Amino acid sequence: EPEVTQTPSHQVTQMGQEVILRCVPISNHLYFYWYRQILGQKVEFLVSFYNNEISEKSEIFDDQFSVERPDGSNFTLKIRSTKLEDSAMYFCASSEVWNSPLHFGNGTRLTVT
Amino acid sequence: AQKVTQAQTEISVVEKEDVTLDCVYETRDTTYYLFWYKQPPSGELVFLIRRNSFDEQNEISGRYSWNFQKSTSSFNFTITASQVVDSAVYFCALSEAMIKAAGNKLTFGGGTRVLVKP
Numbered sequence: 001e002p003e004v005t006q007t008p009s010h011q012v013t014q015m016g017q018e019v020i021l022r023c024v025p026i027s028n029h030l031y032f033y034w035y036r037q038i039l040g041q042k043v044e045f046l047v048s049f050y051n052n053e054i055s056e057k058s059e060i061f062d063d064q065f066s067v068e069r070p071d072g073s074n075f076t077l078k079i080r081s082t083k084l085e086d087s088a089m090y091f092c093a094s095s096e097v098w099n100s101p102l103h104f105g106n107g108t109r110l111t112v113t
Numbered sequence: 114a115q116k117v118t119q120a121q122t123e124i125s126v127v128e129k130e131d132v133t134l135d136c137v138y139e140t141r142d143t144t145y146y147l148f149w150y151k152q153p154p155s156g157e158l159v160f161l162i163r164r165n166s167f168d169e170q171n172e173i174s175g176r177y178s179w180n181f182q183k184s185t186s187s188f189n190f191t192i193t194a195s196q197v198v199d200s201a202v203y204f205c206a207l208s209e210a211m212i213k214a215a216g217n218k219l220t221f222g223g224g225t226r227v228l229v230k231p
Contacts, residue, residue, distance in 0.1 A: 043158070
């Protein structure tokens with residue numbers, strides 16, 4: 001069964017550094033998402049992406065965050081200048097159409113020291 | 114604003130016992146979708162079920178069953194004859210998804226950790 005793949009599985013970075021989290025959504029899916037889960041807490045929506053542009057974003061998704069689909073397969077989340085509170089598990093997801101279930105990747109655990 | 118509440122933070126059962134996970138939601142929309150996801154210790158989020166707001170039929174899939182009651186805004190999940198492999202955190206989620214371009218933006222509950230002991 002097709003799946004969403006995320007790399008790396010774990011990223012450690014120093015405060016103030018830029019990080020790029022990478023995702024390969026399921027190939028025939030049209031909608032892409034980033035969610036995050038701070039350790040032990042609920043999963044929170046960050047951003048949705050459709051037709052090569054951001055369709056919706058949350059309050060968490062401030063100027064430090066950006067997303068890109070640089071080619072036909074990858075979907076990336078960039079954090080420009082990481083803060084300690086950005087430490088979390090970041091999940092990429094995709095859905096086939098607008099109201100179909102989200103399929104999540106295995107997540108990237110980001111640790112900011 | 115939409116909200117999902119999972120009042121039970123942790124449930125511990127012995128194998129073969131049934132366990133029911135509660136989920137209560139709030140939304141002002143008449144059209145919405147409800148989901149359950151499983152997060153095993155390995156950390157991934159596994160899709161279990163989606164219901165739309167117009168379909169109140171209960172659903173059974175193997176040992177899993179779901180009870181959707183619009184009158185009480187609840188979408189409860191029962192695992193029958195639990196097994197050790199069912200140990201995980203289970204999340205209920207709500208999507209209003211009224212704007213097509215926004216896709217399925219999910220609001221998650223806080224999750225319920227289920228521990229099944231042998």
